Amino acid sequence: MEDLMEKTFELESETRMKVSESISKIEVALSEWDAAKRKPKKLEKRIEYLQLSHKLLSGWAKESLKGKKDLQSAVDRLARFTEICDTLESQRAN
Amino acid sequence: MTGPELKRSVGDAVGAAQDVARQAQVVRERVGPPPVAGEGRRVRTSVAAAADSLRSLAAYGRTMNPNFSVSIPTTGSPTGQLSAEAHYRSSARGHERPERTFATAEAARAHSREEDAASRALFMLRYPEARLTDSTATRVPRAGELERMADDVRGWFGPGVLGRSVAERFVRTPPVVTGETQQYFRLVAATNGLIGQTVALQYPGTNHIAVDAEGIFEADRYPSEAERRCILAHEMFHYSAMLGGGYSLRWRGPNGEPVFREVLSWLHEGMTELHAQQMTRGRGHVPPTVSYAAETTVSFYLQQLVGADVLRNAYLTGDLSEVRRLVDRRLGAGTFEAIADAGSGASAFFYLRGRLGERGMPASLASWDRDAIVRTAGVVEEHREAEEERRGAERDPNAIHGSR
Numbered sequence: 096m097e098d099l100m101e102k103t104f105e106l107e108s109e110t111r112m113k114v115s116e117s118i119s120k121i122e123v124a125l126s127e128w129d130a131a132k133r134k135p136k137k138l139e140k141r142i143e144y145l146q147l148s149h150k151l152l153s154g155w156a157k158e159s160l161k162g163k164k165d166l167q168s169a170v171d172r173l174a175r176f177t178e179i180c181d182t183l184e185s186q187r188a189n
Numbered sequence: 190m191t192g193p194e195l196k197r198s199v200g201d202a203v204g205a206a207q208d209v210a211r212q213a214q215v216v217r218e219r220v221g222p223p224p225v226a227g228e229g230r231r232v233r234t235s236v237a238a239a240a241d242s243l244r245s246l247a248a249y250g251r252t253m254n255p256n257f258s259v260s261i262p263t264t265g266s267p268t269g270q271l272s273a274e275a276h277y278r279s280s281a282r283g284h285e286r287p288e289r290t291f292a293t294a295e296a297a298r299a300h301s302r303e304e305d306a307a308s309r310a311l312f313m314l315r316y317p318e319a320r321l322t323d324s325t326a327t328r329v330p331r332a333g334e335l336e337r338m339a340d341d342v343r344g345w346f347g348p349g350v351l352g353r354s355v356a357e358r359f360v361r362t363p364p365v366v367t368g369e370t371q372q373y374f375r376l377v378a379a380t381n382g383l384i385g386q387t388v389a390l391q392y393p394g395t396n397h398i399a400v401d402a403e404g405i406f407e408a409d410r411y412p413s414e415a416e417r418r419c420i421l422a423h424e425m426f427h428y429s430a431m432l433g434g435g436y437s438l439r440w441r442g443p444n445g446e447p448v449f450r451e452v453l454s455w456l457h458e459g460m461t462e463l464h465a466q467q468m469t470r471g472r473g474h475v476p477p478t479v480s481y482a483a484e485t486t487v488s489f490y491l492q493q494l495v496g497a498d499v500l501r502n503a504y505l506t507g508d509l510s511e512v513r514r515l516v517d518r519r520l521g522a523g524t525f526e527a528i529a530d531a532g533s534g535a536s537a538f539f540y541l542r543g544r545l546g547e548r549g550m551p552a553s554l555a556s557w558d559r560d561a562i563v564r565t566a567g568v569v570e571e572h573r574e575a576e577e578e579r580r581g582a583e584r585d586p587n588a589i590h591g592s593r
Contacts, residue, residue, distance in 0.1 A: 113249055
């Protein structure tokens with residue numbers, strides 16, 4: 096059981112790291128966009144997608160850092176993460 | 190040129206110059222200031238890097254899906270962040286190919302081992318005291334026989350059944366069937382939320398169909414080859430519907446608005462079984478039982494109401510708009526949504542029969558009830574018996590019913 100808890104927490108920690116990497120890349124893109132004097136219209140949809148991704152992922156990362164550290168909460172957070180991924184996938188398809 | 194003429198001409202020229210200046214201002218506002226060198230490239234590169242990163246993150250998230258349940262959206266996205274319209278359009282596209290594709294049975298068996306490990310971990314989360322033995326280590330009896338039968342059933346699926354688009358996807362990534370042990374199957378089925386004696390499943394997002402190769406050859410459970418073939422056809426229809434977008438049942442409401450329902454898996458199962466039964470029987474194999482009896486009977490009634498092509502297209506693409514329109518036209522506005530909202534095949538069956546009676550269609554109903562699949566499902570017979578018992582109770586309220 097302890098082994099399993101450890102593995103779940105490891106998985107969450109690994110996920111948090113990957114999420115943070117993505118958040119950093121999104122922040123770079125959004126700040127480049129904000130600073131740009133000319134904002135190409137065809138990129139607007141992608142920027143909206145990045146803003147949505149940023150909102151969802153940073154919310155999740157905060158919850159993951161500050162949330163309860165028991166096994167069930169960690170499992171719930173990972174389930175929520177897969178849900179966010181599904182949302183981002185379906186939004187990207189548009 | 191006279192004085193007034195000159196004055197008018199100068200006035201015109203000034204007006205034209207002012208128009209040009211105003212237009213220049215409009216253009217400047219639209220186009221914006223001149224770009225800083227390299228700015229566009231920087232924006233595009235950083236947006237592409239962020240999008241790539243999100244794609245990898247989503248792929249990583251997908252690897253977790255077998256372990257954690259994901260809710261089906263009722264309106265809009267699972268998190269409510271997407272518009273229902275965006276979700277509708279995205280669902281309508283279906284899947285060009287599964288997220289994970291297995292080219293051979295050997296590769297799919299490796300997937301079974303992954304699933305086994307994931308299910309084991311999840312099972313241990315729920316039941317920490319459980320002791321599980323390795324269920325994939327055991328040799329699966331008659332797995333080869335099952336896989337050969339699957340090859341044959343796979344050949345039944347073509348453009349005539351699936352339509353060109355789904356058939357092309359089906360051929361590009363054909364379903365791969367593996368035979369598993371009963372123990373593996375029970376564990377995976379239990380942790381995937383499947384109840385009862387499930388004997389086969391198609392893993393969502395993949396072309397892998399796993400079958401309980403021990404259970405499917407048990408003579409008292411599945412006495413005929415026709416049943417085994419029908420089970421394989423059923424799972425392959427699930428897979429085809431996944432490719433076409435049929436996993437997400439939806440329709441356009443009266444004002445064109447996208448409508449989703451959370452509990453419609455019963456209808457999906459009913460339509461799957463109906464098509465599998467019709468296909469298997471059409472190939473000369475007559476299964477002695479029908480799974481999802483009430484769900485399949487309701488689907489059969491719907492098929493009679495809207496036509497086989499309309500129902501099959503709706504099943505494969507998930508878009509029930511035309512089914513809704515035709516059902517409402519024949520049985521009155523709101524009928525289709527009432528069926529969809531019934532919550533289960535049995536409730537929908539009672540509602541639909543009642544509605545057909547109210548709309549003066551008992552003759553059609555009687556002829557539909559003579560269909561071999563409806564008779565084998567046996568729900569109509571059970572319904573009649575229950576009705577007779579109810580009438581008997583009304584006639585003689587003091588009679589004792591049931592066992593003594």
